[in-house]
Amino acid sequence: MSGRIVVLTGGVGGAKLVLGLMQVCPAEQITAIVNTGDDFRHLGLAISPDIDTLLYTLSGKANAAQGWGREGETWTFMEALKSLRGEDWFLLGDGDMALHVLRSHLLASGETPSSVTARFAAAWGLGLDILPMSDDPVATHVATDQGDLPFQRYFVEQRCMPAVRAIRFDGAGTARPAPGVIEAIRDASTRAILIAPSNPWLSVDPILAVPGIRDALAAAGAPVVAVSPIVGGQAVKGPTTKLMGELGLAVTNAAIADHYAGVIDGLLVDQRDGGAGVGIAHAVTDTLMKTLDDRARVAQAALELAERIAG
Template sequence: MSVVVLTGGVGGAKLVLGLTQILPADQITAIVNTGDDFRHLGLWVSPDLDTLLYTLSGKANAVQGWGREGETWTFLETLRTLGGEDWFALGDGDLALHVLRTMRMSRGDTLAQITADFAHHWGVGITMLPMSNDAVATSLETDAGRLAFQSYFVERRCAPVVERITFDGAKQARSAPGVCEAILSADTRTILIAPSNPYLSIDPLLAVPGIEAALRAATAPVVAVTPIVGGDAVKGPTAKLMRELGVAVSPASVAAHYGTLLDGFLVDERDPTAQLSLPTFACDTLMHSLADRVRVAESALRFADSLR
């Protein structure tokens, strides 16, 4: 039986890597957020897809969790001397994905086709599906005005106060082939929502027509892994964003955000579960090492199996 994971970038990639250590790769399907995708210097960049590709192929920067290990920056350094935009770091090796992706998209290949080919060439055996082949762009209404996701996240380092989040193009988008089919398959053992940012990484997925409906209709249990540990986010702007949106930084708030979509919630052992009204399982959810990632993946699967 297969496992489906809805995921963003770094945190979700850790969980998926853990799953690959305990399940055959062909039993794992990752449905990946593309609301972060954007065009930069004429190139189509897909940060979350690339983070998963780098992580599962052993090419990820072990310290950062994103980008390539041993990356070089000749292109970026030359770009600066010419007065080009250097706020988004494109490494020399990283450029190969963006150049090839952009070239293939210009001739009509879909993002799903391109991603599958990249995964094949790098020996990534899981099924990697972008949430949609259509462009969906996460935008944020902030005290500094309306900002595209990467302008907020990278250029301004998440400093502006967020008032509202929108997903431009989502209503017109269609889920990529295989996305809803994987969720609804009778062969699906469980559906995991990775410990990615609920608002910036998972909500874009749910905004694509058909995906949330498929989750609600699925026979497999839907289990979320908490992005909150000890009353705070492990990294990234999740906690800051929750406070700005007037939401308490707690597992209960995340569970309430997902609402009746969930059948269960994997929480960190450091956090209270009294306020949670759905089935829960507590464990150490920090994933610093490969052994940690395996432990969390195993806990999520055992918990989900108990809900079947």
């Protein structure tokens, strides 16, 4: 079936779904809108973790065991940094450094995050459109029992150990959607809009916080389908389960559906949990994405649910 597929994504789980989509439909039909609330400056370099994870995953360069970073990475830079007593809590491999240095150089030369991302995707022949959610800075901050923490300090340095009390997205109120974001959602040729099984609070909410994006999704002509991040009553990866408990939420698909109320038309859930209490159109499949075939299967199931909703 022809038509554009739009996917909101962040993190490793999101990258897996986008890779699955590339197995079941042409890359040129896919537009990925990526969370940039995780972006930050480190050692003077512009780091975009979710965009980089997507670039590495789709190009076959990702570390297969970790899901992030590059396969076959070397660490000479980090060893030299440690010898100088530099901050070593955020790992920067030698190959990874090339991407960060070039991005920082291009941004300093006047390019936008959108143009830099498109440049990298084209260099690696990826074929799809990868759009940052915004070219304006938006920074996720986590209020915890140990104080206010910028996202990477919470996620990487503290390994998500502090208990979360609230989350905010600094700069979101005045940010604008990146060029192409609203157009892709509203495009008459768009046949499905998917929300990846990324952390709804930390990876998807920053996208929805950019003015205009939530409203565009709510008014979209294409069905909006989220893939639940819950598998067997737990999150596959990351702090989703822990975070939901700290925010006073039950770890259920009903809670995920409620969180996306007014945005999604359907929810794809794992067969271990079923769709009880979801309250909206849903489909059930094995959503665990260990292999490339798994990722293609989940992508296909999400598209089939969207097609069913569209009638």
